[in-house]
Amino acid sequence: MESASDRFNVDEVMQRAIQAAAVFSQLDQEHTDRIVCAAYRAGFNARVQLAKMACEETQLGKWQDKVMKNVLATQLVYEDIKDLRTVGVISEDRERGIVEIAQPLGPILAVTPITNPTSTVMFKILLALKTRNPIIIRPHNKAIRCSNEAARILYEAALSEDAPEDCVQWLGNTTREETHALMSHKKLALILATGGTGLVKSAYSSGTPAIGVGAGNVPVYIERSADIPFAVEQILVSKTFDNGTVCASEQAAVTERIVADQVEAEFRRQGAYFLNKEEIQKVTEVAFDREQGVMSMAVVGQLATHIAHLAGIEVPPETLLLMAPQKKVGRDYPLSSEILAPILAYYVVEDFPEAVNLCIDLNYHGGIGHTASIFSNNEKAIRDFAITMNAGRILVNTPSSQGAVGAIYNTLDASLTLGCGSGGKNITTDNVSARHLLNIQRIARRRVNAELAQFDKSLYLDEGVDAAMLETLYYRNR
Amino acid sequence: MVQYEETEESLVAVFSGRLDTVFCQESELQVMERVRAARGRVEFDLAKADYVASALLRLCLQAAKSLGKDRFAVVRVNPFVKKVFKIAGMDSLLAED
Structure with a gap:
């Protein structure tokens, strides 16, 4: 199967992603979950082969431990997300009159590291599929083969369940300029950046919303x-x-x-x-x-x-x-x-x-x-x-x-992207999960504020009425 | 499935049901043959479409490229399908209401 890395043109990659986003938007929860299940199983089944590949290519770590990282990224992440409602109406509060609806974000650029190449790829793909977001993998330049193989395996599995074409794309060796062009592309919805400080900083300054990570000590x-x-x-x-x-x-x-x-x-x-x-x-x-x-x-x-x-x-x-x-x-x-x-x-x-x-x-x-x-x-x-x-x-x-x-x-949520909050110049301290990749919209039904409705609002215009006085009047006979 | 309504001036291809990858693979040749043979304006009527796959979007682009945007339009889309074209950045193919 031809990958995007064979013909990397930023606009073409993004156009394919946008079309995938369009098709994805139609899928219901049941279809979405079938796709996620197929992808997780394929990734899990390839956990050893991918771990060995990662070790061989990067010359880092131990393949046995990379297997465990792949298990986390597939089985444990899947356990965490499989029952999440991520499509359509996801909650209804009749008393408050609020209905929450989950919408996808759009195309996501996932930057993945050299230290956990295959596991981070699989983790991000599963989250993206669960939330109906097309994803473009930009692997670390020293972990291209194993990262892209992981992406390919999950993509083929997703396609077998009629996932949108190009819901997963992956890139080859990318220059700094190409990465920047992708990050700042107007059709990109989000950057999920797992990598060094410089890269995360690039993501945050690209103009596209980003979820990055920080260094640990x-x-x-x-x-x-x-x-x-x-x-x-x-x-x-x-x-x-x-x-x-x-x-x-x-x-x-x-x-x-x-x-x-x-x-x-x-x-x-x-x-x-x-x-x-x-x-x-x-x-x-x-x-x-x-x-x-x-x-x-x-x-x-x-x-x-x-x-x-x-x-x-x-x-x-x-x-x-x-x-x-x-x-x-x-x-x-x-x-x-x-x-x-x-x-x-x-x-x-x-x-x-x-x-x-x-x-x-x-x-x-x-x-x-x-x-x-x-x-x-x-x-x-x-x-x-x-x-x-x-x-x-x-x-x-x-x-x-x-x-x-x-x-x-x-x-804690199973995650290979650990937010470091404002101290780390990240937007969250969470273990990033599927819920971070959704736009939640809310239907708000009429539920009039009773105290405000029966309060004499002309009193607000009286400068002599201070907060203490107001509170006494406002909550009177409550 | 797709049915055709043809006059001297136009061809309307009426699509219905689930326009998934399999459907598009099976219908693409025939649809494009009719498109290329059409003398006037061509419209893809998606009023009865439940689902639109990437392949259908590509088919629309192919038709528009073959005929030129003045001779081609996608018509009678329901809001869910309109949303798909909008997200895909292809709303210029939709006929104005």
């Missing part, structure tokens, strides 16, 4: 009441998942001195290696690009042992995670930044206030709005921690990578 606070062996185990489950490529993975662990010895012993016992000062320096050289001020791609999604080898340090062969004790946060401490690899900055503080202060610093150091994590059995500590964090997700006693995406360890 997730602090995990191991509070003194935590079950420490459990906490360490969960952090390792998270941080080693797909070799640390999930943006919601922990970037720094903070613990209190009173339990620090136990925490460190537990990390060592479970496969972490604590770097000394000199080793931290060596790992920093390979893990952080000082010129750009960001993590180095050389370590992204690589095994801890491989990173150690790159840095020229010896670690036990069974090492799963490199722990980098740090004193402070900031540009002078590069490992306090986001590094999507099995490297975890480590801090020891005296008490709760100091721990939370440090977590705030980490949160604000490149991770505003994303995610924060706490292991604790103290309800007040959990609440107070959460309130101070600028994070869309505060995960409790949960591995952060798997927890932030929802549906596995909690009841």
Whole structure:
């Protein structure tokens, strides 16, 4: 099947998308859901093949963990959305006299990342199909084959249920100019941007409505009441998942001195290696690009042992995670930044206030709005921690990578696009889901405001009537 | 299905039912043969159309291209079908009411 990448002309791509949108608008809920089911099943059935393809093409992560990402993107997302009403009348409140009707947005441009290529593609396609929006996939330039294969598989499945032609399109290698032309095209309804800061910024400044994401610099606070062996185990489950490529993975662990010895012993016992000062320096050289001020791609999604080898340090062969004790946060401490690899900055503080202060610093150091994590059995500590964090997700006693995406360890919406709110210059802090891809219109029946109707409105013209007086009169005999 | 009403000056192709991809694949050749052979104005009457697939939209564009916009129009669309043409940016093919 010929893909759009063979003949990429922005106007032609958009014209096809617009026609698909037109046809899509006629589908009822039952037909829409048949299409979504067929697409999900096809994607799920191809989960292993696509995971291996993604690993091979990007050279990042572990294919087994990418399978789990594909499972989330298909099975778990489908579970979340299958019963949602997304067509026609979706709610009726007779008392209030409000009827809500779901309408599609129109063509969506989905920008997908290198870290979760096939899973993000499938996730966005399922949401788009569920909401009757045509979608154009713009894959990361280093994950074109696997991303487009995922798109093709879901598209063919959708077509088998008589989905509109061109409801899914996918592009090849796109230049910055082509991406910009697409993003700012007048017929585009929405950009769903999952990628780096620059790309998300482009999306938001394109003039087209956009839902983007932000960078994560997730602090995990191991509070003194935590079950420490459990906490360490969960952090390792998270941080080693797909070799640390999930943006919601922990970037720094903070613990209190009173339990620090136990925490460190537990990390060592479970496969972490604590770097000394000199080793931290060596790992920093390979893990952080000082010129750009960001993590180095050389370590992204690589095994801890491989990173150690790159840095020229010896670690036990069974090492799963490199722990980098740090004193402070900031540009002078590069490992306090986001590094999507099995490297975890480590801090020891005296008490709760100091721990939370440090977590705030980490949160604000490149991770505003994303995610924060706490292991604790103290309800007040959990609440107070959460309130101070600028994070869309505060995960409790949960591995952060798997927890932030929802549906596995909690009841957050299953999602591979995690909003970071205003702090991250995003429009939402939600786990983006199908409901974000709808225009909801409301029929408003006459329900007259009774108090206002029987109130002597000429009193509003009397400057001598103040609010207190008004309230007394307005609610009299209620 | 499609039925034809032809006079000296015009050809009206009356479409009815579900105009999906299968229907369009089966009817396209015949419809375009009639369109090309028509001497006057050609209209696609969609009053009885329940559903319009991408293939039908393409057929309309094909007919308009073949005849020129002055000789072709889509007529008697119900509001749901009109909406489809509007979203597709093809409302210029609709005859003015």
